[in-house]
Amino acid sequence: MSGSASEADLRIRFERYDDRTQPARILPRYRATQRRNPAAAPLDFAPGLGEIAGPVFDPDLLRPGENDLAAAAGGGRRALGQLIHLSGRVLDEDGRPVRRSLVELWQANGAGRYRHDADENSAPLDPDFIGVGRTMTDDEGRYVFRTIKPGAYPVPDSGNWWRPPHLHFSLFGTSWMSRLVTQMFFPGEPLNAHDHILNAVPDAAARERLVCRVAENPLLPEPALGFAFDIVLRGRAETPWIPG
Numbered sequence: 001m002s003g004s005a006s007e008a009d010l011r012i013r014f015e016r017y018d019d020r021t022q023p024a025r026i027l028p029r030y031r032a033t034q035r036r037n038p039a040a041a042p043l044d045f046a047p048g049l050g051e052i053a054g055p056v057f058d059p060d061l062l063r064p065g066e067n068d069l070a071a072a073a074g075g076g077r078r079a080l081g082q083l084i085h086l087s088g089r090v091l092d093e094d095g096r097p098v099r100r101s102l103v104e105l106w107q108a109n110g111a112g113r114y115r116h117d118a119d120e121n122s123a124p125l126d127p128d129f130i131g132v133g134r135t136m137t138d139d140e141g142r143y144v145f146r147t148i149k150p151g152a153y154p155v156p157d158s159g160n161w162w163r164p165p166h167l168h169f170s171l172f173g174t175s176w177m178s179r180l181v182t183q184m185f186f187p188g189e190p191l192n193a194h195d196h197i198l199n200a201v202p203d204a205a206a207r208e209r210l211v212c213r214v215a216e217n218p219l220l221p222e223p224a225l226g227f228a229f230d231i232v233l234r235g236r237a238e239t240p241w242i243p244g
């Protein structure tokens, strides 16, 4: 195969995003988007080795229990809030499982407060909740987290816009081209319809891909609400990017 042919193959495989499936890059009521996004149109270039290669993570990197945010504070008590069991699969554009994908999760506590110096919300911190966790997908692309459902919170300097309950995700796929940072929303939340971030994705079907579905409540030692969220890295059915 000639060099130009393989370049063409890569260009097909890594098509540019359809902008209707992605949020507007700059949101007037979301300060961070103005700092994080370029004002000029992106350049188009053929991906090379730097783009089609990616990091490979050793499963030994993870400590046991890192996917249990409800107990990760280590004090012997679980976090305050509604216990949830979230499971799903990480898939590529052809529906194949993405194995050994590092899945990182961060979120507000049950009162809508992040354990972060930059969080200006007056809601209380929970000493039994840190709000970060991570795991790695198995051979079927499956992942599992146990956590609590986060609360809604107001966005500073936004005219009292409240974010609906949501989880932040970061994923590494098979290459830098399949890296994804996004947010997951819960079904049936009244604030979803008013969220300036979720609704910055113009395409309704793409917005739906950011909402988890109700799943069977698992038989754990403690009752938990079950939710399922499949994440697609790249391709037509890609889970949209939602920056953290």
Ligand SMILES: [Fe+2]
Binding pocket: 108, 163, 166, 168
């Ligand atoms: Fe958030």
